[in-house]
Amino acid sequence: MATLTLTLAALATSAVPGLVAVAVRPHEGSDDDYSAAILTTPDDEIIVSVPRTQQAETIQSASALGMAALTDGARAELPFAVPRSLGMTRAGDTRAVATTFLSGARFDASDLAADAILIDSLAETLAAIHALPRSVAQQGGLVERTARDQRLLVTRVVDRAQASRYLPETVHARWTEVLEAAELWDFEPLMVHGTLSADSLLIEDDRVSGVLDWSGLSIGDPASDVAWLWEAGEDVFDAVMGRYAKRSGIGESAALRSRSAFYHELEIAKWLLHGVDTHDAQVIDDAVGMLDRLVDRLSLLAEPVPSRNPIGEAAAMELLGQTPEVADRLSETAAFEALDEDRMFGFDTDFIEPLPEEDAVRGGDEAAASGVGKGSASDTADAQLTEPIDDLLTEPISDDDLPRDSRR
Template sequence: MNTTPYELAALAVAAVDGLEAVGVRGPYTRTADFQYGGVVDAKGRRWIVKYPLHSIAGTMIEAEAAIAPPLLTALRDGRLPFDVVRPAGFVQVKEGRAVTYVAPMGREHDFEDLTEADAHELGRALAAIHQLPVETIENAGLPSYDTQTSRRRLLADLHDADATSPLPGILRRRWENALEITDLWDFEPRVVHGDIGSDQFMWWDGSISCVLGFGSAHVGDPALDFASLVSVLDEHLFDALVESYSNAMGEEPTENFYNRVVLISELALARWMLFGARRGDAEIVDEARAMMDDLAAEVEADPDLAPGPTWSVSQATPAYADSADDAGFTTFDPDGLDYSDDVDHSDGLGYSDDVGSGDESLDESSAPSAS
C-alpha cells in the first residue's frame, strides 16, 4: 500500500520539531525498499521523507543514522569531497522508523549517461570512501568482514539461493570454483559503501555534491563497490573510473580485484533471486531466474568461460580490450538492469530548482541485488 504525499508530509512534521509544512513537492519515488516524498516548509526549505517498506529497509535506516555522525566528522576533517545526508528526525512506522532530512543539493545523473569526466569524478569519490579509516564503521557499530568472512558470506548466499531454487549447474560450478580459490580473496578490507547505484549520487556542476544511502556500509571487499559498475558502464568509462580511483588510492588494482568484481556482479543474480524468495515476490524470482538462464547459455556457448569469472587482460593494460568479451568477462545486462550486489536501496531524489511543485510521479524500480 502506498503512503500518500500528504501522509509523508505529516510524518516529517512529526519527526522534526518546529517544521511547519506548507506543501508537498515531487518527484515521489517508490523502490523495492523505500518510499520517498518531498516537503516544503514555511521558510522555503525542502525536506525528504524516507519511509521503509519492510523490516530490512528499516534496519538500513538505523544503519544510516548510526554512520551519519562519523561521516560528518570525516567531512569536517576534509576526508570527504562531497556532502552526506544529515538526519533531522525520525518517527516510528510499521516497519521501523521513517527518517526526514534536508534535501541534498544536486540531482541524480544516470550512470549510463556519464561522460569521461564524470567517470573520473566517480572514481575519486569511491576512493575517498575506501580511504576512510575503519573506525568510521566501527564507531557506528556496523559490520566488519575480513577476507575469508567476505568469501564465506558469498558462498553461504550461493548455497542458500541454490537450496531455494536450484541454480543452473554450469553457473553454480563456475561460482563455487571461484569462491574456493584462496588467492583470489587476498585483499585489504576497506570501508565500502555497499550499495553503489546512480540513485546514490547527487551531482552539481559536474561534481558529486552528495553521496546517499550508507545503510549497507561496512568494512569489506572494495571490489563490491565496482560490481554494479562493470555491467552498466562502457569500457572506456570504466577504465576512466579505475584510472582516477587508482591515482587517488596510490595503487593499481590487481587482476584478482578485477576477477572479484566480475564474480560479485554475476553472483548478484543469485542473491537477487534469494531476496525475492525471502520477500515472497515471485516476479523478482522469475526475473532473476530468466537472467541466470541467459547467462548460463552464454557461458555454455564458450567453454573458456565455464571454470570461473575472469578478467583475462594484463594488469597494466585493462583499458585496451575492444569489448567485454575480449576482456574475458561477461557483462550480461538484459532490459537495462544492472547487477548491483546489494538491494537497490534508492536513497535520493534528484531535486532541483525546476522541479514542478505538487506533481506526483511514481517510479517503481528494482535491481538484481540482496542485502
C-alpha cells in the same frame, strides 16, 4: 496527494522541534518503499520520509546509523555532501525520519561513456570513501568484516543458489572456481559505502555532488563498491578504475576486478533466491532464463580465473541489467544484525517472508486540517504503515562452509 503531503509536513514538525516550514511539496523521486515530502525552511530544505515496507524501515534505520558515524571530521574528508539526520517521530506503527535534503540530478549507469567528464569524479568519490579511517566504523558501531568473512558470505549465497536446484552446473562450477581461488580473497578490508550504485549518487556540473543511502557503511571489500560499474560496460569500468588506482595509490588490481565482476554476476542468484523464497514462479522463470543466457556466454569463454570479464564485454552488462531490483521486507530483528552479512549486496533476501501490500500513509481529512506544525505523530498519522512479523533467524556460518583453496 495534498492530504498525504500535509500529513508528512506535520510529522516533520513533530520530528524536528522548532521547525519553521514556509512551503512543502511532494518528493517526486519517491519510490514505492517510502512516502516522502520536502519542506522549505528559511535556511534550507529538509526531506521527511515514512517507510511503507519493513525492508525500507530497516534500510532507513541502518542509513541513520551510517550517517551518525560520519562525524564532521570524516565529512570534511569527502568531496561531496552527505545528508544529516535531524530527528524522527512515530507514524502509526513505524516512524517518520527527517534529514537534510540534497539536490542534484540522477543518471543511468548504462548512459555513461568512458570519456565522460563524470568519470574522474566517480573515481574521486570511490577513493575518498575507501580512504576514510577505520575508526569511523569502530567508533560508530558499524560492521567490521574481514576478507575471510566476505568469502564466507558469498559462499553461502552460491550454496543456497545451488540448493535451489535451478543453478546450472556450468555457472556453479564457474562460481565455485572463483571461490576456490585464494588469491582473489587476499585483500585488505577498507571503509566501504556498501550499497553504492548510480541510484545513490547525485550529480551537478558533471561531478558527484552528493551520496545517499549510507545503510551499508562498514569495513569490507572495496570491490563491492565498484561492482555496479559493470552495468556501464567494461570500457567505463576500466576508465573509472584506472583513475581510482591513481587517486587511491594502491594500483590496479586484477583480483579486485574479478571480485567485482563476480559480485555483479551474483545479482542473478539473488533474484533467483528471491523468487524461491517468495514462491514466485514468474521471478524464478525470469532468473532461470538469465542463468541460461549466462551459460551461453560462459560456454564461449575459456579464460581461467581471474578473468578480465567473466561473461564478455557489453553482453554481461546487458544481461545483468535485466535483473530487477529486489524490494523485499526484512524482519524486525534483522534491522542491524542482518547487515553484518547482507550489506555487500544491499540487503539479502535469504530468509525473508513477504508481507501483504499495505497502504502508505492514510492520513485523512483530520491530518489535512491539522496543517503544518500542529498535532503529534499519532494525531496526524493514524495509518498503520507496516505490520510486524515474527523474528527470523539465519543459521550461523561455520568454518566448514569455507571452500578449500584451489591447488591448481
